Amino acid sequence: MRFIHTADWHLGKLFGQRHMTEDQAYVLEELLALCADLRPDALVIAGDVYDRAIPPPEAVELFNTILTKLSERGISVLFIAGNHDSAVRLDFGAQLLRSSGIYLAGVVRAAEPPVILSDEFGDVYFSLLPYGDPPHVREAFTLDEPPSFDGALAVQIAAAREQIPSSARSVAVAHAFVIGGQSSESENALSVGGSDQVHAENFAAYNYTALGHLHAPQRAGADHIRYSGSLLKYSFDEAHQKKGIELIELDAVGHASHTFYPLAPRHDVRIVKGTIAEIMSDGFDPLAHDDYICVELLDTDAVLAAHEKLRKIYPNLFTITRPNINVNRLSSTERTYERGKSDLHLFSDFFTEVTASEMTEAERGELIRVIDLMEQEVRAE
Known part of the structure; x- marks a missing residue:
């Protein structure tokens, strides 16, 4: 069984007052090209299809286009709701879409049936575990008390495992913050104060777990429990990250191997560091100047008309930070909030x-x- 693991598309994302739909469409065309080359049996999206509960029309149209193209190529698509998605809206048409090889789980349900796909070695059971905060899990499973985030996930998984034969190969698809994961600025906290984190051991019974929520590609407690990372860089602290997809291959006994395939964006997200004199000198930055740029200006004194000067070099300048100067010496137009604060x-x-x-x-x-x-x-x- 070969399937692509991706997550956190955040269609309709607004980054630095810029709508990212064209950038997302560009990179999704790359994803379709990869599908043509890799010929996967399925594509799995582990939540946060959209960036907000009511996405803009162009985001919905883009997702419809991608689903249609994948279905026409005979690739099954499995996806779940993340914390950014509206579970009810994403759940629309679920039963009708199954006939086209598109399987989704938006709303948390106590008896969500697994999706069963087959290869030459037999069946593979996919547990679609949509994001469920404790109140929704309590309601769906009629629990007496609200569980913790970790307890809520354990309840979902226990119900899912009851529908999977003990000897069958299985894959979990979930949207959660696994303890020890590397987070990014562009992720919305699932809760406040750290209570949203869950244990990787919850997924121990699965041959592979496709996770969403954290935007950096990474393992989560074990090599077969992984985050694919987000579709694009959505904050400047993600500038160093490589974005792409994971190709997962399950063998006859359920061993999962993974290969990361990078995706090249239309505009990279970069941080440029230097003094105003260095940055404006010829040949200072050999990379594309139309990337999305944060300039870390290293001057210790105030710089007159810094934005105007730098925008002539970087037309997609998003922000300027001033790490070497006291904020009281800056004009109000030069001040910026510290990035990454909740x-x-x-x-x-x-x-x-x-x-x-x-x-x-x-x-x-x-x-x-x-x-x-x-x-x-x-x-x-």
């Missing part, structure tokens, strides 16, 4: 600045509760 940290900093005191544990707990409720409301839209 809503909790940003509000805590604001609270301290306004009140000249740290938040109490009770205040922090109440803030965590409110942020979690807001995230749940967004996902329920």
Whole structure:
């Protein structure tokens, strides 16, 4: 069995006030070309198909186009809802799509049947485990108490394993934050305060686990439990990452091998470091100047009209950071927030600045509760 593992497409993404749909369409054409070369039996998308619960029309149209082309080529497509997706909206047409070889799981259900695909060695059972926060898992499984994130995942997996013969080859498709994973700025926290993390041991019974949520390609506790990473770089702390897909091959006994295939974007995401004089000198940067750029300006003094000067060199300049200068010496137009801070940290900093005191544990707990409720409301839209 040969299948492609991908995740976190985030169709409709807005990055630096720029809609990424054209960039996503460009790289998805590369993915289709890879499918023609690699001839997989299936393509698996481990959640976050869209970037928000109500995606823009052009994002929906792009996904429809890709699904249609994959189906026409006889490639089965399996995908689940991630924390950015609207589970109910993504679930639309699930039964009808199965006849075209497209299998999806948006809403958490207590008895979600596995998808069974076959090769020359027999059947392979795919457990589609859509993102389910504790309240939704509690409701779906009629639990007395809300579980932890780890407990919620364990409940989903236990129900899924009951429908798989013990000797069968099996694959899990899930959207979760496995303990020890490398996170990125562009990922929305599943919860506040670290309670969203789950144990890799939950997936021990599967021959391979295709994960989504973390944007860096990486193993998650074992070589057969992996994140494919996101389709594109969606923040500047991902500039060093290689984006692509994993080709997974399951042999007759269920051993999973993986091969990473990179995808080349239309515009790379890069950080350029130097003083204003260095950056403006001839031959300083040999790479494409129309990439999406963050300039880390190393001057210790204020630079007059820095944005205007740098935009002449980099037309897709997104932001400028100033690590070597005191923020009080900068004009308001030059100041930038520290990248990568969560809503909790940003509000805590604001609270301290306004009140000249740290938040109490009770205040922090109440803030965590409110942020979690807001995230749940967004996902329920």
